[in-house]
Amino acid sequence: MSITSDSEPKARHSVGQSMKRKEDPRLIQGRGRFLDDIVLPNMLHLAIVHSPYAHARIVKIDKSAALAVPGVKAVLTGEDLTAAGLAWIPTFHGYDKQMVLAVGKVLYQYQEVAGVVATSREIANDAAELVVVEYEQLDPIVDPFVARRDGNILRDDRENKTNHIYHWEVGKRAEADAALASSEVKVKQRIYFQRCHPAPLEPCGAIADMNGASGRLTLYLTSQAPHAHRTVVSLVTGIPEDKIHVISPDIGGGFGNKVPVYAGYVVSAVGSVVLGVPVKWVETRTENLTTTGFARDYHMDVEIGASKAGKLTALKVTTVADHGAFDAAADPTKYPAGMFGVVTGSYDFPVAFTELDAYFTNKAPGGIAYRCSFRVTEASYAIERGMDLLAGELKMDPAELRSLNFLKKEQFPYQSPLGFEYDSGDYETTLRKALDRIGYTDLRREQAERRQRGELMGIGLSTFTEVVGAGPGRLFDIMGIKMFDSAEIRIHPTGSGIVRTGTRHQGQGHETTWAQIVAEELGLDPQNLRVEEGDTDTAPYGLGTYASRSTPVAGAALVKAAQRIRERARKVAAHLLEAAEDDIDWIDYKFQVKGVPGKTIGMKEIAFAAYTNPGPGNEPGLEATYYYDPPNMTFPHGAYVAVVDVDRATGATKVRRFVAIDDCGTVINPMIVEGQIHGGLTEGFAIAFMQEITFDENGNHLNPNFTDYLLPTSLETPAWETGNTVTPSPHHPIGAKGVGESPNVGSPAAFVNAVMDALAPLGIKHIDMPLTREKVWRAIRDSGA
Amino acid sequence: MKVALTVNGTAFERDVEPRMLLAYFLREELGLTGTHVGCDTSSCGCCVVLFDGERAVKSCTMFAVMADGHEITTVEGLAQGGKLHPLQQAFWDCHGLQCGFCTPGMMLTSVAFLKKNPHPSEGEIREALSGNLCRCTGYQNIVKAVQQAAGELAAEPVAEPVAVS
Ligand code: FES
Numbered sequence: 001m002s003i004t005s006d007s008e009p010k011a012r013h014s015v016g017q018s019m020k021r022k023e024d025p026r027l028i029q030g031r032g033r034f035l036d037d038i039v040l041p042n043m044l045h046l047a048i049v050h051s052p053y054a055h056a057r058i059v060k061i062d063k064s065a066a067l068a069v070p071g072v073k074a075v076l077t078g079e080d081l082t083a084a085g086l087a088w089i090p091t092f093h094g095y096d097k098q099m100v101l102a103v104g105k106v107l108y109q110y111q112e113v114a115g116v117v118a119t120s121r122e123i124a125n126d127a128a129e130l131v132v133v134e135y136e137q138l139d140p141i142v143d144p145f146v147a148r149r150d151g152n153i154l155r156d157d158r159e160n161k162t163n164h165i166y167h168w169e170v171g172k173r174a175e176a177d178a179a180l181a182s183s184e185v186k187v188k189q190r191i192y193f194q195r196c197h198p199a200p201l202e203p204c205g206a207i208a209d210m211n212g213a214s215g216r217l218t219l220y221l222t223s224q225a226p227h228a229h230r231t232v233v234s235l236v237t238g239i240p241e242d243k244i245h246v247i248s249p250d251i252g253g254g255f256g257n258k259v260p261v262y263a264g265y266v267v268s269a270v271g272s273v274v275l276g277v278p279v280k281w282v283e284t285r286t287e288n289l290t291t292t293g294f295a296r297d298y299h300m301d302v303e304i305g306a307s308k309a310g311k312l313t314a315l316k317v318t319t320v321a322d323h324g325a326f327d328a329a330a331d332p333t334k335y336p337a338g339m340f341g342v343v344t345g346s347y348d349f350p351v352a353f354t355e356l357d358a359y360f361t362n363k364a365p366g367g368i369a370y371r372c373s374f375r376v377t378e379a380s381y382a383i384e385r386g387m388d389l390l391a392g393e394l395k396m397d398p399a400e401l402r403s404l405n406f407l408k409k410e411q412f413p414y415q416s417p418l419g420f421e422y423d424s425g426d427y428e429t430t431l432r433k434a435l436d437r438i439g440y441t442d443l444r445r446e447q448a449e450r451r452q453r454g455e456l457m458g459i460g461l462s463t464f465t466e467v468v469g470a471g472p473g474r475l476f477d478i479m480g481i482k483m484f485d486s487a488e489i490r491i492h493p494t495g496s497g498i499v500r501t502g503t504r505h506q507g508q509g510h511e512t513t514w515a516q517i518v519a520e521e522l523g524l525d526p527q528n529l530r531v532e533e534g535d536t537d538t539a540p541y542g543l544g545t546y547a548s549r550s551t552p553v554a555g556a557a558l559v560k561a562a563q564r565i566r567e568r569a570r571k572v573a574a575h576l577l578e579a580a581e582d583d584i585d586w587i588d589y590k591f592q593v594k595g596v597p598g599k600t601i602g603m604k605e606i607a608f609a610a611y612t613n614p615g616p617g618n619e620p621g622l623e624a625t626y627y628y629d630p631p632n633m634t635f636p637h638g639a640y641v642a643v644v645d646v647d648r649a650t651g652a653t654k655v656r657r658f659v660a661i662d663d664c665g666t667v668i669n670p671m672i673v674e675g676q677i678h679g680g681l682t683e684g685f686a687i688a689f690m691q692e693i694t695f696d697e698n699g700n701h702l703n704p705n706f707t708d709y710l711l712p713t714s715l716e717t718p719a720w721e722t723g724n725t726v727t728p729s730p731h732h733p734i735g736a737k738g739v740g741e742s743p744n745v746g747s748p749a750a751f752v753n754a755v756m757d758a759l760a761p762l763g764i765k766h767i768d769m770p771l772t773r774e775k776v777w778r779a780i781r782d783s784g785a
Numbered sequence: 786m787k788v789a790l791t792v793n794g795t796a797f798e799r800d801v802e803p804r805m806l807l808a809y810f811l812r813e814e815l816g817l818t819g820t821h822v823g824c825d826t827s828s829c830g831c832c833v834v835l836f837d838g839e840r841a842v843k844s845c846t847m848f849a850v851m852a853d854g855h856e857i858t859t860v861e862g863l864a865q866g867g868k869l870h871p872l873q874q875a876f877w878d879c880h881g882l883q884c885g886f887c888t889p890g891m892m893l894t895s896v897a898f899l900k901k902n903p904h905p906s907e908g909e910i911r912e913a914l915s916g917n918l919c920r921c922t923g924y925q926n927i928v929k930a931v932q933q934a935a936g937e938l939a940a941e942p943v944a945e946p947v948a949v950s
């Protein structure tokens with residue numbers, strides 16, 4: 001092997017390229033491996049029996065008819081789990097506990113009551129219908145404002161006899177109240193962010209395989225956080241962590257739904273331990289929508305003060321949160337309301353205060369981060385709606401009001417009044433770009449003309465700031481485990497390699513993006529860098545993929561690990577180039593002897609030498625691991641503009657155009673980033689116009705399937721116009737900030753603001769999402785216009 | 786109950802419960818797990834296969850025995866002679882998939898659609914795909930992929946893949 005390399009690494013400038021995805025060939029040929037595709041020898045199937053009532057005492061469970069069905073191997077109830085010490089498990093952050101299978105009473109409709117394990121899915125389902133459960137109905141509470149009165153205590157298992165879960169606050173209450181009282185202009189609005197569900201197309205599932213001989217439990221899980229799940233399983237069951245192997249195979253979408261631990265996971269594990277064979281559980285769509293992690297359900301009172309000229313003076317947001325039957329909200333331990341403190345958004349508030357009280361109700365537990373960095377979506381929606389309400393009150397253009405109050409480029413790093421240090425941002429540039437792109441001035445002119453004719457056309461803005469990348473270990477943990485992430489890189493002798501991280505993608509394209517990051521640092525071909533995630537036996541420990549944390553945290557770990565590889569390689573290069581290590585530079589993706597441009601060597605050659613001729617005293621091989629604890633969160637931002645036409649007669653809304661300008665810092669793969677934005681905008685659109693989980697007064701779930709829980713199809717989904725600005729994060733090694741959630745966080749307000757702008761001539765100020773045709777029609781009718 | 790059918794050009798004969806859905810027959814009896822199941826109300830389209838080379842059907846909405854004597858094409862049968870079908874290529878080129886769970890159904894729906902309408906408008910494509918949900922892509926790149934494939938299929942009709950018995 002020659003010591004000077006003339007090979008042109010294809011990977012040159014790998015970051016920033018729209019490289020086609022490496023995961024696609026298997027997925028487009030039906031050769032992915034999703035959980036339900038996995039079949040193990042002698043595998044049994046679990047079906048779950050659910051409660052028909054939202055609140056009821058369990059009088060008796062009769063298993064006998066189910067057990068008599070040929071093929072049924074076991075029927076498990078809460079009592080059986082009590083014997084195993086597994087009837088209750090701690091919730092996500094450990095502040096509460098939740099039932100796996102109901103003991104004593106059920107607290108929400110569809111709650112898991114029993115599990116039937118049988119030789120086929122069909123037999124298990126048939127037998128599940130034969131489990132006879134006798135209930136005594138109790139009064140349900142479905143409204144957190146009723147729960148607040150404590151007339152009827154739902155959780156009699158808890159020491160504190162109250163439906164109140166916790167109070168949380170941040171900021172200066174007295175100062176905010178005083179500033180609001182003395183503000184020249186004030187707006188106040190109750191804004192409800194409805195309960196919705198992420199509904200990834202692949203439902204949740206598990207296969208538990210306890211090997212009685214080795215004592216090792218293998219768990220295939222639809223898991224966005226396989227290591228965290230391994231630790232939780234160990235803590236809950238007492239099985240040593242080395243005897244637990246979690247494998248998270250290809251995941252068909254997660255969006256936060258696949259972060260928590262669900263009853264089916266635990267019951268299949270118990271089933272496998274008891275029966276000694278693998279047990280599979282795959283939920284139905286109904287089970288997915290009724291029992292696994294819902295999102296949002298925040299009732300927010302938003303108050304904003306300003307001067308007559310539109311300068312902001314104060315913000316106060318008071319929230320009542322509906323957590324359902326258990327406090328299973330997926331938020332970091334010290335942040336029970338997640339990152340809701342980012343509610344001051346992109347604006348320079350001199351003072352702010354926010355408080356939140358959470359309550360139990362007879363609904364499914366959850367409160368997961370649905371394409372959201374822990375309650376940022378609720379916060380962004382509150383402030384961005386609030387700004388439009390204020391603009392209306394001031395009779396000021398909403399773009400102008402935003403501009404006037406934006407944090408300026410020079411103000412970063414910016415200490416927000418609610419405790420965050422924003423890393424970087426350039427809000428004005430992003431907004432200008434969005435307004436230019438959509439032709440804002442012309443649209444306002446067109447709107448004025450249409451209004452003359454009585455037509456309802458609206459333009460809605462959202463200039464949001466997100467906070468993602470949880471997070472610095474000093475602040476963020478889940479059950480005590482710091483929210484760092486990790487990367488391991490092994491370069492093989494022939495210059496290809498394997499890259500592993502503690503994250504687990506669900507469609508975000510890590511297999512491509514990670515390869516690009518490493519290729520960029522090492523000058524190798526990304527096509528030959530295999531990315532592997534999701535296997536706790538091989539991947540380094542990490543907290544998983546959600547809350548847009550993968551690129552900010554694991555992405556940074558990859559850069560650092562690659563740089564470690566480079567430092568080891570530099571020693572080998574020094575040996576091969578016969579120069580002192582200090583005289584070796586990394587230039588143009590190659591090592592070069594200082595001042596001797598002809599004397600270079602590439603990483604591929606170094607890799608071979610690392611295994612064949614590393615040089616005296618140099619450690620052979622070429623591998624590195626890095627655990628990255630981020631110094632801060634990252635703060636992506638964006639400016640979105642929606643144009644919506646509303647039909648006066650029917651209340652139908654039509655999104656005519658939507659421009660999204662995002663700033664997620666350095667872009668690694670523009671094609672993938674754009675795809676993430678398309679997807680997030682579509683979910684934001686769905687939330688604004690369609691998605692809501694509703695209950696009747698008895699706690700009956702009213703949309704437990706896709707015929708009632710409406711998701712947008714290709715037909716109603718608007719065409720998205722995207723663009724970006726680049727304000728790198730100063731503390732991320734390559735300046736990347738994360739993007740998957742921005743569009744879902746930022747867009748609902750843009751849609752709603754557009755519809756409200758259209759309805760403004762009728763005197764309508766606010767309608768809660770989803771803005772269905774019926775709701776809009778009713779509002780128009782009630783306006784008397 | 787006996788069922789004899791052709792899947793991706795290969796003849797199969799099995800004895801199945803009459804209530805077995807075609808989707809589970811393909812997945813569990815034949816091990817063709819590219820056909821996915823995403824709902825229980827015939828809403829999502831993850832399970833779409835090609836029926837007799839012509840019609841896109843939701844295989845969760847048909848009993849296996851109803852396919853007796855018919856030809857089924859699944860995602861595993863799309864590539865021919867080691868070459869991706871133009872739709873597969875287009876989904877890859879246009880970033881028409883993210884998690885990939887909806888993708889087989891999307892592609893098979895598109896195969897049937899482009900046979901009927903080889904030169905569709907964007908609106909027609911959106912209408913044709915409206916029985917298939919995708920939670921990841923926002924459909925825009927899927928539409929682009931179908932447009933690209935339509936162009937290619939129209940240019941070289943030989944590339945049309947139909948399961949041949
Ligand atoms: S599985 Fe959803 S339509 Fe067939």
Ligand code: FES
Pocket residue numbers: 201252253507881882883884885886887888918919920921922
């Ligand atoms: S790519 Fe995930 S559902 Fe379509």
